[in-house]
Amino acid sequence: MSRRNPTGKGKQTGEDMPSDTHAISSSLSGIAVSPRTSKHAHRSSMEDDTVDEVELSLLGEEERREAAHGLDIEEQHVQPHSLSTEDKKAMVLLCVLYLIQGVPLGLALGSVPFILRENLSYSQLGTFALSGYPYSLKLLWSPIVDSVFIPSIGRRKSWIIPMQLIIGTLMLYISLNVQVLMDNASHHVGQLTFLFTSLVFFSATQDIAVDGWALTLLSPESLSYASTCQTIGLNTGFFASFTVFLAFNSEAFATKWGVPHLSLSGYLKFWCVMSYAVSLWLLFAKKERKEALSDVDLSISAVYKQIWAICKLRHVQLLILMHLFAKIGFAANEAATSLKMVEKGFLREDLAIAVLIDFPFQITGGWLAAKWSRGDHPLRPWLIAFWPRLGFALMATLIVYWFPRPPITMGFFIFLIIHTVFSSFASTVQFVGISAFHTRISDPLIGGTYMTLLNTFTNMGGTWPKWFVLKGVDLFSEATCKVKSGSTPLLTKGMSETDHSHQMLILLIVSECVSDAGKEACKAAGGECHIEKDGYYVVSGICMVFGAAFLVFYIIPTARRLQALPTSAWRVKMS
Template sequence: MRTQSRPDSMAVSSSLSSIHISPRTPRTPRMPTLEDGEEDLELTLLGEDERQQAARDLGEQENQELLPESKRPISARDKRSMVLLCVLYLIQGVPLGLALGSVPFLLKEHLSYSQLATFALSSYPYSLKLLWSPIVDSLFIRSVGRRKSWIIPMQLIVGTLMLYISLNVQKLLDDPGNNVTELTVIFTMLVLFSATQDIAVDGWALTLLSQDCLSYASTCQTIGLNTGFFASFTVFLAFNSEAFAARWGVPQLSLSTYLRFWSIVCYLVTLWLLFFKKEDKEPASEADMSIKAVYKTIWTICKLKHVQLLILMHLFAKVGFAANEAATSLKMVEKGFRREDLAIAVLIDFPFQITGGWLAAKWSAGDRPLRPWMHAFWPRLIFCLIATLVVYWFPKPPITLGFFAFLIFHTVLSSFASTVQFVGISAFHTRVSDPLIGGTYMTLLNTFTNMGGTWPKWFVLIGVDLFSVAICRVPDAGMDVKVQATECVSDHGKQLCHEINGICTTEQDGYYIVSAICMAFGVVFLLAFILPTARKLQALPTSVWRVKMS
């Protein structure tokens, strides 16, 4: 596998000028045209009715070709494929919702932010899946199918792992301070196998959908992942709350029961795939690729100037939102916002996310899919600033109905902007990805997008504790004696303070410092690099994103 480039090819637009690969989303081919005489002869052999029908068919075909991609009707086959993709992405969203959402909230009352940073490492496999994606793309059982060869065993493992966790998770949560490492390892494995399934699903989306509907692959991902995340975050947190269960007269849902339910769902979907869903064969050129060839292709792609710019943009694009996404919700719960109220806010927001996914898919169709992605940066940064101010002026509980309505309104608008960005950048990735290495190319681009939102989280949570000043106040003979503590948030820190008859208080909250640093960097990087670079990359022809396969 080799790419040739001129030594003087330094500009973004010419980094692959010598490579000529057909566009990945070709228009529907036209029927071969007949010579005038042959066409007249052919028509004379038809009756009047047949000639009129032929003319109508030809006119409909030409009109269909002239329609833009966003206006063409979706076939029944594509609709069924979209439903399947949504279900497969849903299965990914369930463990991600637990690892990134519910479990940190369950642990927050017992752990410091630095300990939560350790647990946050469990989400890293989802962002590092590029490291083993060539294996997923190259090794398969031909009789089972290229993508099903990985999707089926991964879902069986995920289901079994959730069943195992359900039998052991309660004893780990009873003493999380001493089981942080074990909890991190268990959920890292769960995310690891879900990420492997995602590689295969991303690659299958490129051939499961027709060329005209490829932009909807990102919409299916948005709907599926959000639904799974919503179920594991919003629904579970609400039904897991004792206050919510007592208020609505429903049984309290334990984490163990929830995991057992989804393990059964995993098994059922996997059995249906195994016995009732046949996978179409893919081109032989893709099937015959060796693992070494795929890794070589990845290296070839990464050497392209415009890909390097895209990677750099992805790695730092989400820093401006990092503090808000990693710590704001935890801070609100810390200040008295009930978990079930947070769940209700996300519940109301969920249908707006789905609607936003469909709208963003429409906006991202065509030649400028990055336009909505760029436009959504400013509202997201503004919403991050508002969220920081909300934490600062958070009222003492119970909160009023008006303030709760404001939080819901803010959540809906903020998540809508986030969904627009997600669908926009995913549509751009789908447009430029080469189906000859479908899963690997998509995963390569998505890896750096995910990593841009993952790597800052550890630093944010560590920074909150690092910049915080915690004081243990010890009343002594009518006087307050201040004892500075390294951490006065976790059960361990509070216990040490309690042993000397003290009360933990925070003199300086590092959350505000970290939030200010992140937002300042986000604004500068957006103006100086993201906007001009995104416009250049979007203007490049699709062909320059291809690589020659040897």
């Protein structure tokens, strides 16, 4: 096993480097940006001098000299081109690899929480939400993936193949035990969380290798399409495991449309077989050409030092801070709104259909966002899309508040679909925009690790608030249990005087109806929980107010300065 990183993301050699070009976007669309260049050819020299003077004010003295030196590099305008056959094949392969990653994410972050919602509290769902954290922490082990490999198998295949085999094996294990775990989910929260955390962990590890391979699998001019492949693959896998699965998992949906009922066990077994099949194809049919050896030390320790050096750059720190808090404004909407709608009577299969209809619009939105992210202001679409996302988050909160009693009318269902389409379109624009920016500034020398570094904080910004949001919903909620004694309903919110000792005992047990113990006690007493104050609205309000303030006073001014920096300002020299 080699521990030297013969790298070069950017030094395209061999079969993995098609001669033609295309680009890398991070979500669904192709982004025609050159990730290696230091400035744009179409700027006038006077504009360059003015902008670069502002840009360098963000840097330290030594960094300023290095960046200024980078500004002297002339850049040739990249002419439009058509995709070569090799690039097209590479894109198909990347889409398949990202698809396999999206399946576990769709289960862990989408369908499984919906299935568990009937038996778990929001606090327990918050515990299960921890299963998504490995995808946001993969930076911690990405240097190992970039540096350790078996030369005879290939630098990227050394990780992709075993990870997919492990993912398939885990899916097989869960499929054989899922019935026992789901039937009594409240007593198996820890085990379910561990299993799906492991599944996401191995998917995240595969993602590191695939990200690195994308930078050499595609030709330099075509790198922007890597994020297109990522978006199409991940979103397809995610929606297949979330919306499509939820619909076919519903007995009502299967009966209504005359389609077979799809169990979670059967779905997991199918993807187990697919993971094995793709792994065997990679092992025996896909040859990975060796990458050119680099004169730079790219051992594990060297890459970790490189990450630390990058994180010490002031503008990188500003970017990290921006990513960590940028998504708080719509955190409550993404974590709890759908669960609340289902709680109020919106059928899971109807929700799945709404999101499924939305999927083609997301693909279209990705391509459009890719075009908007070109030029001197790649973060402009990302910034503009903040306002509609906050607006749609507010609208979603009002939808939950005024949600009609089921069954819902067709008009209201169409309104929900329209809201979903526009909301996800804004989300897609942001995803593609920030991914285009990351691709543009990433150092190809440690491609997989650098992309992972930037994406880690983006993902973490959307992941870490979820636990607090779901915990906060229970924390700020007030609910009581109404127990019927004969024909007279007894409100059992606190200690109450009663002449019957057994009723007094019931009042002591079901003094609240928010915690798991309180809900179980209320149910055991033959009562029903009635929410007096829903913490969802409190948490949602806090998130949106913070999000709007943070956007105006920090994100907008900071993003405008960061996108003006030359590419060389984002690099550090390796010994």
